[in-house]
Amino acid sequence: MSDLRVEVAVVGAGLMGAATAWELSRRGVSVALVEAFDPGHRHGSSHGTSRIVRRAYADPFYVRLTARAMERWAEAEADTGTTLLRSTGGLDHGRARDPVGLAGLMLQEGVPHELLSAAEAQARWPGMRFDGPVLFHPQAGVLDADAAVAAWVRRVGELGGVVLRRTRVLGIEPAGDGVLLRTDGPAIAADRVVVAAGPWLPELAPALGVPVGLPPLTVTQQQVFHFRLRDPGAAWPTFVHKGQLQLFGLPSGADGGSRPAFKVAQHDGGTPTTASGRDGVVDPASRERVAGYVAEFLPGLDPEPVAEASCLYTTTPTEDFVLDRVGPVVVVSPCSGHGAKFAALVGVLAADLVLGRGSAEPRFALAAAAVW
Structure with a gap:
């Protein structure tokens, strides 16, 4: 019954x-x-008010999927009467990210983009530092989950x-x-x-x-950190940077508090856990790594976090x-x-x-x- x-x-x-x-x-x-x-x-x-929306992937399958997703987000906003996405543009850089290769794929798939030198990118976004070529694509931004x-x-x-x-x-x-x-x-x-x-x-x-x-599924606890912008009026794009570490960043939204902040987190290096067994405690080693990255590559941010939180990834072997x-x-x-x-x-x-x-x-x- x-x-x-x-x-x-x-x-x-x-x-x-x-x-x-x-x-x-x-x-x-x-x-x-x-x-x-x-x-x-x-x-x-x-949960959270800031998730990256981007077109840049090294896999054409996902590049094409992002195009379909963007259309559906517009439908969601229209049906719900709610603003869900905010456009900021996005940056990809770092040797392991291969901005030059990404630019070739963006060209192949018809995604608007620019390939910039480190000096050109730094002149455009003076609060950021770069260690090589930088891909910029305007169809990126922030989702309020x-x-x-x-x-x-x-x-x-x-x-x-x-x-x-x-x-x-x-x-x-x-x-x-x-x-x-x-x-x-x-x-x-x-x-x-x-x-x-x-x-x-x-x-x-x-x-x-x-x-x-089911395929093997690994659950990890990840950490995110929010840093205050030294220039509250600065308009920064999202970014993905892959070098020795894999990091990403985006405007914090309400998660970073009432004053403008920027969210930075490590994509790799999570701690294995389970949904019911997680401790929710932010890993101090992760905080140190991310703050060190901010001090080196994001001098436009105060490297002392103003907010932090943990979340969960569930990962398949192929991602x-x-x-x-x-x-x-x-x-x-x-x-x-x-x-x-x-x-x-x-x-x-x-x-x-x-x-x-x-x-x-x-x-x-x-x-x-x-x-x-």
Whole structure:
């Protein structure tokens, strides 16, 4: 017996789950969006006001995917009446980033860009330092993830969907042609279920009865730091710098406090953990590395952090995403530290899988399949 009957249940109201529930609701599908905490919580990977949106990838597959994602973000803003993206332009530099090679790929894919010398880039952004060629592309900026989740969850409710807050899914089991979700609240009967559990996916998959072979998933705790701009009026682009370390930076938004700040973090070097076992303590070694980088390459920032936080990455061996369907179960895990910019598009791709419209992108396919 169930307490609630819907066409699709979505487990997890982070960026990916909220986007999927919103897209399904827009298509007239009845949805229950089930969140173990409150939407917008700080325990996982979807919180914060500053995430990079960029076109620059070394892989043409993702360059093309960013073009589709940008179109979907415009649709999301129009439908929700909420500004979600802010354009800043983006920089890529460092020997391991290969700005010259990236410029060639941008040219091939028709993405506007400039290739600058270190001196030219430093003249344009005097608060930054560069150690070689610099790629600039204007189609980059900042995503407000908090605003996106809140807007999508709101729209799900407005479109007739059910949002269950502070409700934990305890198990999923076959029920006729669909599934039954057992929770610590109502039992939910659905034709399909979307599992968008983020860093909880590795530990929840067996209990959720997902009948698939997931690829190896590694969860790490990462740190982000916010530094005060010496010139509050300076307009800085986002950046990715890969040398001995892999770092990125972008305007902080509200995460950095009331005064203008810039977020800088290390993409690599996270600490292995689990979603339920993380300690949330910022690694002092990471703080020291990032502050040292700021002192050397970002003299326009005060190198003493004014705010800091931890978050979680869920990473596949290839850093590709997981987005596939087996029977009534769709697994949505666009992860590996670079998925947020694609969330509006992921909602569309996941909804198509739920409704049987097309097949999964081979690079995102599950490792193995089973039939219930």
